[in-house]
Amino acid sequence: MFILSEGSNRTTGRDAQSSNITAGKAVAQAVRTTLGPRGMDKMLVSGAGDVVITNDGATILEEMDIEHPAAQMIVEVAQTQEDEVGDGTTTAAILSGQLLAEAEELLQQDVHATTIVEGYHEAARIAKETVEEHVVDAEVDEELLIKVATSSMTGKGTAGVTAEHLAQTVVDAVLGVDDDDEDAVTIETHVGASSADTELISGVILDDGPAHAAMPRSAEDAKIAVLDIPLEVRTGEIDVEYAVESVEELTKAMDSEAAELRGYAEVLEEAGVDIVVTTDDIDDRVVEHLTAADILAFEDVSDDEARRIIRASGARWVGAIGDLSDDDLGIVESVEVRRFGDDEFTFFEGGADAKSVTIFVRGGTENVVRELERVVRDSLDVVQTTRRTGTVVPGAGSTEIAMASAIREAAAGITGRRQLAVDAFADAIDSIPRTIAENSGEDPIDALVELRALHDETGRAGIVVEGGEITYVDPIERGVLDPAAVKLEAIESATEAATMIIRIDDVIAAS
């Protein structure tokens, strides 16, 4: 008897498990070589020929356009990691893959899937406890945030001076705004300078120049009005047709239009407005009047940009020009139109309540800028997370070695086959320091032996890569720190995805 539609495909039992596990492992394998300070980049070319060069796990997996449903779950792990904490995407993907690889071996030894899942959950709990125990007792000050920012950037093609400069820029940005406002820092990019020219603007950058070339190029202590209405002749809902019967009447109609348009400029001028920004259009004739009045005007500004200008300047949305009052106007210390090649950008700096800052990312080519933007964004997330949670743990594999060791210790006290699963979880976590070592050209087995010995001795053992040098050392001494939240999220989401895949023993696919 057939209960499935014709052409649908069903795989059950060990076959289903093994196909899902293989797919999951393959995804993790794909990002392995990018982990850590000596991680390599990947070049992804789309069907249309677009090129993305990146070291970021989430971006790689997203660009790879993965179809297999189980593999897709690992991609989701990386995405969740990116959304929740902004970093640790490669770590989370590798961990999921390794948890699956370990599970495959256990399944072959006839350990039941449920037992594996139980063991994994138990081990994940111990792992998370260990992370909490390893939180570094340090004040979350500028120095610490710089370390965290730098650690998140290592291996992203931002060596030496650039990394230092970028880390400082990111930390300055975060410290320049309220800590509970995650949207206060914006990233703007432009190709055509060295990455060292990346700068922090204490305000907002508009991706455009003024509405007319003859308008002022700069202003200081400027009053700013932000509108969400067009400065055009008002037209009704329905088209109105005038029956014009004489030249006088025509002139009169045109005059009244002209007066209305001139009126806009006059109201703004009388209110002492120096800059007007609207999310809508401005009629050319109004532009002329505004130019004559030395008012800088920007039209078709995006809602987001307008909102940021409002935030930086303390202005209020103006919905009708007639209602414009002094309270609606914001203040910016300086406005400057700058030209980069063919493009114009306008910098609004030092607002009344400068609650918005912008990192202006520069780089030599489109690809460099795109990757730098990802690096800066990750780093920004990491620094914001650290500032908010105030908890960091030693990086460079140290916390992983500690987790694995604690899990193995606990496993010794567990009876039955579940012990095998708990132990397997520890082996899976080892894949993080092992991969950092491997990618740095170290022998992975020797590295693990060395790290474990150092851990037993001191409790903190990382494989720190600096320039060409590899040292087995307490990462705190070298300032290699990761937010605790990144580790916790990676354990959480990798365990969830892996156990979900392990529990599946029947795949029914429609044709």
Ligand code: ADP
């Ligand atoms: P992810 O996408 O998981 O963040 P990364 O390529 O950014 O992957 O690598 C992160 C790992 O590299 C973390 O475990 C971090 O502690 C480690 N790391 C960062 N800087 C160093 C360093 N200088 N030496 C060794 N490991 C480092």
Ligand code: MG
């Ligand atoms: Mg990272």
